[in-house]
Amino acid sequence: MTDANPTPDASTDPPTDGETLRIDTVERLCDDIERNVADVIVGHDDAVEHVVTALLGRGHVLLEDVPGVGKTMLARSIARSVDCSFSRVQFTPDLLPTDVTGVNVFNQKTREFEFQPGPVFGNIVLGDEINRAPPKTQAALLEAMEEEQVTTDGRTRELPTPFTVIATQNAVEPNRTYELPFAEVDRFMKKLRLGYPDPDEEAELLGRTVGDHPIDSLEAVTDRETLVAARETVSTVQVAEPVREYVTRLAAYTRENAHIGVSPRGTISLLRAAQARAVTNGREYVIPDDIETEARVVLGHRIKTNGRDRDGIAVIEDALERVPVE
Incomplete structure (x- = not known):
């Protein structure tokens, strides 16, 4: 007997913007993303779940810990699990605000200035080692994170939907990093720490990565339209x-x-x-x-x-x- 009201499948017929999904559909979607990320990230199930809930709750995430525990890999795994536009900003001491937001460039052919979008114009933006850039450059994200828009040279441009920043910062080398402005810290929905894996988890991690890294074969389990609809469901x-x-x-x-x-x-x-x-x-x-x-x-x-x-x-x-x- 055919079910007259089948459960929508998040993998088929992507919804349009503004549409919502059933609660159980979004629940399964979250499970799919978390299981997908777990193919790469070992032993941090709680952190993965927190990042997924932040993504659905229209928030940004700050990952702080010592180098080498998987902060950047977690952010990349989340981005790969969702078929959205992804961009990465490697924060360095010489990075300028326009390197993040974009800049107007003069076109010799048209004799006009054209805006070249910066990496902030992405659905999921990885800000790697954000505390290595000076406060002026960090502040380039303030408007984007709060209002989902960027103002350059007096013109305001909307950022794509959804828009989520996943930033990492190292908790060491205080003399070579800058403290994040409190106004910027307050814009992150969550601040997470991963910590070191236990011996069994680290042994499993080594077994997965001795050859090709699992992130190289990681595929998306959902798309932008479904993610937007899931966020609409969460808001209700x-x-x-x-x-x-x-x-x-x-x-x-x-x-x-x-x-x-x-x-x-x-x-x-x-x-x-x-x-x-x-x-x-x-x-x-x-x-x-x-x-x-x-x-x-x-x-x-x-x-x-x-x-x-x-x-x-x-x-x-x-x-x-x-x-x-x-």
Whole structure:
């Protein structure tokens, strides 16, 4: 007997912009992306899931750790899993803002200036070692990350949809890197650390990479249109008033117990991440567990403390322990 209402398949008949998908379809899509990335990235399933939920929640991701643990490879694997335009910016001390955003070039034939788009004009943009560039160059991403547009020479140009920045920064060599402006850090939905693999995971990693690297054969499991529709679905997930009030109380706690607390942009990012988290669990509504799962990676980097022994993560841990769910 034929099912009168078959479940849409994200791999066929891509939806048009503005269309949404069923919750279970997006849930399967997330699983497909995560399994695909796991063919390359070993032992960081939680981090992969966090990047996928950020991608669906219309957010950007900052990966911070020591060199060589797979930050750039994770970003490349995500980009390859989604058939979207991908560009990479290798941040260096001599990089200029126009090297990121683009520049007007004089065309000798037409006798007019023509705009040459920079690498920021991509669906998924990898900013590799972002803290190696000076603050002026880093600031070239501020407008793009917040408003999804770029203004050069007085003209504003829209960025493609979807637009996601996945940036990496090394947590070593402080004398050869620049601190990211706090306004830029606040624009990242999530800040993640990968850490070293355990011995079994590292042994498996070595077994996969002794010959051809698995990323060379990694293929996309979805396309731009389906990803856009999945993000539209995530934006429709219900967030009830008690959940919103819980997020507000968490933010208030950070503002009362830190030098700089969570900004309203941070609470919006937390709700969007929680919406994506709900969809990955097959739900069309957010529950407090979604908030608590996302709070550490979404809010921790937005908090400034005065003490050396207490960071933003510690403040969030205290908030989650002391702020009641009503």
